Amino acid sequence: MTYNIFLVDSPDPGVMAQALAAILQVPVKEIDVADADGDPDERHWEALVSCEYSYVQGNLSYSAEIYAQDSVPHQPPEAQLSAALAERIGTPVLYPPTEAPESAHWLVTPEGLTTRARLDESEDEDPSYTVTAVEAFVRQLPDVPVRHLPEVVREQKVVTPLTDAFAECVASLPEAERSEISPDAAEATRVVTSYLGAWEKLSRRAENGWEPSGWFPLEFYRETLGYRDDIEGYLRQLPGKLQALYRNYLDKVDDLYRELTVEDNDHVVANDKGVPVTHLAQKPWWWYRRPEPMPWSE
Structure with a gap:
């Protein structure tokens, strides 16, 4: 299963590996957390779980693609993994909705608040990712306006x-x-x-x-x-x-x-x-x- 998420703050790779090991119930040595722009020779390509991350511009810091091999017995839904990850690493996690539009992501905080967030991607060659509105106040994004998101209702x-x-x-x-x-x-x-x-x-x-x-x-x-x-x-x-x-x-x-x-x-x-x-x-x-x-x- 593949999980695509954004984080407000970027965790240490070791902290990310420990969190994923606990959530997916596999040994830490079977978690490969690597920078997408890093040296491929340093990757653990046979790991049960890989987490390839990138640092991003905007009011988010980190995007990650997490892949769990079929042999990983515990593969929770994206919402459950995101909530557990937010709690363990102490920063809000955004994950995409199952319905359109992609801009209206789900956001879950370390405290357990789940809300919707409008995520805008710039058209730059090196795009930035910015949460421009949320439906509930998020302490870690204090400057983001709180408002209803009509696109959520429509879908x-x-x-x-x-x-x-x-x-x-x-x-x-x-x-x-x-x-x-x-x-x-x-x-x-x-x-x-x-x-x-x-x-x-x-x-x-x-x-x-x-x-x-x-x-x-x-x-x-x-x-x-x-x-x-x-x-x-x-x-x-x-x-x-x-x-x-x-x-x-x-x-x-x-x-x-x-x-x-x-x-x-x-x-x-x-x-x-x-x-x-x-x-x-x-x-x-x-x-x-x-x-x-x-x-x-x-």
């Missing part, structure tokens, strides 16, 4: 059982019926399935209290309402039977949205330009409802 996985059920119904249509769907109608079906998924995700987030982040940007909220607007146009391109099937699932998601929102009497959602309420153009009903409390409020 979170949300279950959509109603959308999945509709997609399964489409996939299970008899071959004769599927062959009658024109290319344009097939593309419209793909689009409305995607938009239904986005619409359902919004309601499922509200249903689950906007976890795991606990917030949701108003910009993303309005974006999703725009997808709900667009559904109506695409829906007219579907064959009658498919249109009725889709409408059945859409109605269920609409009902869920109504149940989880309240009347937006102040037009917080619809009034994205800050114009007087009397000047607002009429929008569909979903623009005049909002969650309570509003997940974009601090």
Whole structure:
């Protein structure tokens, strides 16, 4: 298994070797910790675990690629190894998320705090790596702003059982019926399935209290309402039977949205330009409802 991490402070190679030996449960002599720019003749290439590190510019000091051979019996997930390493060597460790984007790394501190961190890489020939924002205060990075990271919210996985059920119904249509769907109608079906998924995700987030982040940007909220607007146009391109099937699932998601929102009497959602309420153009009903409390409020 390969682990790719960054460290705020750079440890002594011997300290790193002892920490990895304890975490991966192998003898210290089976740990090869080496500078990527060092002499290859001094490497222990047969070691069970190799840790090749580089010193980096920015507010991080050290990047490392750790490789454990298949014969190493204890190979914890990246999150677990990073937390154990941070505690043992006394500095925060950053590791990449399983989802995109790569910029929003996980960060774990020696005290056990786990948060998300925006990691920017410069485009220089010798790039620097800088943590430019974190979602919780990190004592070892006192000058880094603490703020929500919208890119984390966008990439979170949300279950959509109603959308999945509709997609399964489409996939299970008899071959004769599927062959009658024109290319344009097939593309419209793909689009409305995607938009239904986005619409359902919004309601499922509200249903689950906007976890795991606990917030949701108003910009993303309005974006999703725009997808709900667009559904109506695409829906007219579907064959009658498919249109009725889709409408059945859409109605269920609409009902869920109504149940989880309240009347937006102040037009917080619809009034994205800050114009007087009397000047607002009429929008569909979903623009005049909002969650309570509003997940974009601090």
